[in-house]
Amino acid sequence: MIHLQHVSKRYTNGYLALDNISLELAPGELAFLTGHSGAGKSTLLKLIAAIEPPSHGQIKVANHHLNKLKPRHIPAFRRHIGIILQSPNLLMDRSVLDNAALPLIVAGAPYREIQSRARAVLGKMGLQNKQKCFPYELSSGEQQRVAIARAVINKPAILLADEPTGNLDPELAAETMNLFQQFNQLGMTMLIASHDLALIHKLKHRIIILSEGKL
């Protein structure tokens, strides 16, 4: 599902964030990406999500050759992947339901489908009573769950998460990881960047360690 061949990323300021990375994730696989701060975890996720282009090497994600992907085709590609960042990045002037439904609105889904799927996914996240609330009325754990709901509502083939439990207490972090495992059991390919080694080791999945831009 995700193929990286000899991928390097050097930023315009000359910093080498990734150095000759080759990596493969099978469909339905869940892998954790770990390493110290500045090891290149976020850069690797950005390359897979086509947020940044690689300096060298080939990237193929869900049958899309990202090196050949034209800018106008990036939005359609992004609809195949769900992205969760450390900060929930919710729209504060829109309700929880509207935030969760945003990918469906963007994709032009019918109104009734948007409403029913958003309610269903929020129910799964335990947020059925918070649909009409605004993000600032929620706790940080609830906000992160809204962000997860938004990432999975489109039923993406791939879910990329960058430190999704970074701002959560251990109990909420474990709960969030359980949610990810449930999605993975449904066949979603997942790459989760985290430096919480204790939590990662507990879950017994593949662990990819990055150090100074190298595997």
Added chain:
Amino acid sequence: MNYLTRHMQSGLYSLGKLSRTPFASLMTCFIIGIALALPAALFVALKNAELISGSLKQTLEMTLYLKQTATPLQVRALLSTLKKQAEIKNARAISPADGLKELQKQAGFDASLENLQNNPLPWAIIVQPSNEINSPKQFEQFSQHLQQLPLVDNVQWDILWVKRLASFITLVHRILYALAAFLSIAVLLIVNNTIRSATEQHHKEIEIIKLIGGTNAFIRRPFLYTGMTYGLLGGMIAWLLVVILVIALKNPSQHLAELYGSQFTLVGMRFDHLLILLAGSLSLGLAGSWLAVTKHLRK
């Protein structure tokens, strides 16, 4: 969700955003309205000037002085021929005797004229051209045509004021075009700046939408509707200002016209002029917002 629903949704969303900041939104619309009201008012003034010039041209007459040898029979034949011509609205002949009487009345030196042994005045025909002849060039050509008639010795008409009026209207036309161009650019920049601020305010939202697969068109759409709303409301305010101006000037202008013995009444913008104004302001709003969002998306 079909194309129309998406547009309706974007339109309603942008209206909702504007209604949350009513004072700031109205201020922007008023600035646009005032900027558009200036060329619109000048346009109305020009249309009225054209009406005045049209009515003045209708009173313009040409005097054909005939040769001294012309007999009354020949004059009547020429008058009859002239009256049949499409370019001539009206024509009348003045005999040398009548001409002398008129001259005595006008000049005020009737005693000197009475001492003349022979009447030196020729037959004259006063011609009023039709409404189709309304430019100095056309008057010139028509005058030359009349000059070539065998019985005509000389053609006289007051070309100077016609030329002055035509030059004045051309000048006002040019001023109008220049003013419209400058103020259109001003409106474009006002909308551009307002939408640029809006895109900066919604920077995070734009980034999130991009991240979840939103196309540039999806991101751009609500901003375009906001720009068009600014333009449309600005155009409506400009129209309203012109209407107020016309109402305020109607009675004084009518009074002034009456003093000059004219039936002139000030006219305002017609419905088709209003539509052109609104279409123009809407397009300026659209163009201004398009430029602002496109620049932001290219960052």
